[in-house]
Amino acid sequence: MSPLFVPMAEDLSAFGQDPWWLVLVKAGLVFVVLVLLTLFNIWWERRVVARMQHRIGPNVHGPFGLLQSLADGVKLAFKEDLIPKAADKVVFVLAPVIAVIPAFVTFSVVPFGPEVTMFGERTPLQLTDMPVAVLFVMAIASIGIYGIVLGGWSSGSTYSLLGGLRSSAQMISYEVSMGLALIAVFIYAGSLSTSEIVAAQDDLWFGLILIPSFVIYVISMVGEVNRAPFDLPEAEGELVGGFHTEYSSLKFALFFLAEYINMATVSALATTLFLGGWHAPFWIDRVWEGANEGYVPVIWFFGKVLFFIFGFIWLRGSLPRLRYDQFMAFGWKVLIPVALAWTVLVAIMRYVSNTYDIGVQQVLLFGGAAIVVVLALGFFGSTEDSEEDEAAPTIPEGGYPVPPMPAGGAVRGAAAPLEFPRSTTVPAGAGEEA
Helix, strand or coil: HHHHHCCCCCCCCCCCCCCHHHHHHHHHHHHHHHHHHHHHHHHHHHHHHHHCCCCCCCCCHHHHCCCHHHHHHHHHHHHCCCCCCCCHHHHHHHHHHHHHHHHHHHHHCCCCCCEEEEEEEEEEEECCCCCCCCHHHHHHHHHHHHHHHHHHCCCCCCCHHHHHHHHHHHHHHHHHHHHHHHHHHHHCCCCCCHHHHHHHCCCCCCHHHHHHHHHHHHHHHHHHCCCCCCCCCCHHHHHHCCHHHCCHHHHHHHHHHCCCCCHHHHHHHHHHHHCCCCHHHHHHHHHHHHHHHHHHHHHHHHHHHHHHHHHHHHHHHHHCCCCHHHHHHHHHHHHHHHHHHHHHHHHHHHHHHHHCCHHHHHHHHHHHHHHHHHHHCCCCCCCHHHHHHHHHHHHHHCCCCCCCCCCCCCCCCCCCCCCCCCCCCCCCCHHCCC
């Protein structure tokens, strides 16, 4: 049996042994890193999108404009804090806090590196770990949905309420496909512990051998964090600002902070589960023995995280927003069925490899052939669908959604003046005299 399919035999004895003061130091470092990463990501997003649009972007405050995010945060803090008269004040104030706290907590089980010596104590570069760490991340991330839903409901605004309902439906739907994409990782690693999953990718990343799971997860994580082109809960064209329309000052800043930390969280989880975590990329450790020792792996980890965050920024600067019905149909009719089929296929491949002692190459070839067959079948629509399309009523010319063009083509210049027919007025009482 290939060692790739052997469950991890390591335990979690390295965790839970730190003194209380070291736990506080590590928790403080995680908090500071996430806040600084958020400030950097906001600046980076504005600079990258500016380059895509042939603009300059922030370049005044600090070197290269790096302090622009800090200046914006100070400005938000000093803005007037308004609470609508129709709002439920207690829930209105608590909602941003409920949204931002889970975003910080999820990073408690993310491994930043191997064991190191910190202040004379031998400790892993990870706050804690548990046998079900990945499920813990998904459970805590789900709590953040309550903050968005309660924020939209408590505002007393119809637009905010619709944004909150959209967000709950969207995030719950895409959590299903995200969870299904991770099952294949659990089967291959033989563990749900983040540190053990990273250790299982010492030789080969799961993102290379589980490409369908990787693609499904990447699509789902964009929908999970409400980022473009899936930023439908805050679609300003239809919902003004969505669930945070009525928020201002620090409460709005907390929602903003939660979004960017969640973006870093799903990127860190993708790095941990699919790109080898803190392990050196491109097998650099085969050439440089110290590439995976000490604090050097922290560089590899954040480099991979920033790679995913750049993907978020690239999508925002490139793709238009989807319609809500298109987005939900894509999740339930495409992502979830494909994820289910792939999960069953991975389980069969694992069973066959263990039972009949087949090598990894043969199993991967069999799986690849099965995927090709499934994709080929997907190109042929059923006869029922084609009959429904033929029976669908046709939109008459000039009807919704595009009005007819003028007979002579597009009209240039000012619009033609409006002319109203003259009406003859009849004096009062004229009819009676007649």
